[in-house]
Amino acid sequence: MLLVIDIGNTSISLGIYDGDKLKISLRVATVLHRMPDEYASLMLHLLEINGIDRKSIDKVALCSVVPPLTSTFEDLCRKYFNADPLTIGAGTKTGVKIRMDNPREVGADRIVNAAAAFHLYHTACIVVDLGTGTTFDTVSASGEFIGGAIAPGINIAAEALTSRTSMLPRIELHAPEKAIGTSTVKAMQSGMVFGYVGLIEGIVGRIRKELPSPPTVIATGGYAELLASETKVFDAVSPDLTLFGLRLIYYMNRA
Incomplete structure (x- = not known):
């Protein structure tokens, strides 16, 4: 089986693929100074309670936007799964050409999402990843990553609002019944x-105007389902798009 790992700034997503079937997907908090053995202990426990034998895992693919944790997980995979992981980076075959001023500065997760979206839809795509940051990644109809936009994630914005104000409380992020809030919490x-x-509708609308053909718009990331439920701008919602992309790229490179 194939273990795929997406190391993000707030959380780490894990997936187990048996062939082309995603058996389980898990999420753990990103802790910068946690050691390989600590992450291994947590991961092995999660696999055990989900009925996954670690000995059945013989392949690993990972992408990371947290450089200090990249080597942590590479070491973990070699020690506990006896697998040399494919780490997505410059030079990795993805099926997507990067048409950016500096291709090396593009986050690996953005490229993985772009590759997954183009493989699934075979057309121009806008992938809106709603996580720690909100990214809008654009793929042309010919499969080229041509750029996008980056904004703070909704959770970061909420934390900034409460940390920089004296009287506004921390809130649970869910949609209120109406736009006119009748309490401070509902207003927030x-x-x-x-x-x-x-913000999503505005940026997607601007990107659409710059593309020669209508794109497929896909939502992914931890807040995808929350925000997609409040707009018709998305053609698809795929919370596990990055995990699918990691599987795709693994077999593309290790075939």
Whole structure:
């Protein structure tokens, strides 16, 4: 079986593929100074309670936007799964040409998402990844990564609002019943959720105008389902798009 790992700034997503079937997907918090053995202990316990024998895992693919943790997980995979991981980086075959001023500065997760989207839809795509950051990654109809936009994630914005104000409380991020909030909490939920929906619709609309053909718009990331439920701008919602892309790229390179 194939273990795929997406190391993000806030959380680490794990997936186990048996052939082309995603058996389980898991998420753990990103802790910068956690050691390989600590992450291994956590991962092995999660695999055990989900009925996955670690000895059945013989392949690993990972992407990371947290450089200090990249080697941590590479060491972990070699020690506990006896597998030399494929780490997505410059020079990795992805099926997507990068048309950026500096291709090396593009996050590996963005390239993985772009590769997955183009493989699935075979057309121009906009992948909106709603996680720690909100990224808008654009793939041309010929399969080229041509750029996009980056904004703070909704959770970062909510934390900044409460940390920089004396009287505004921390809130649970979910959509209120109406835009006019009748309490401070409801007003904040309206501003955050509907405000980010407006941001998404606005940027997607601008990108669409710059493309020669209509794109397929895909939502992914931890807040995809929350925000996609409040707008019709998305053609598809795929929370596990990055995991699918990692599987795709693994077999593309290790075939």
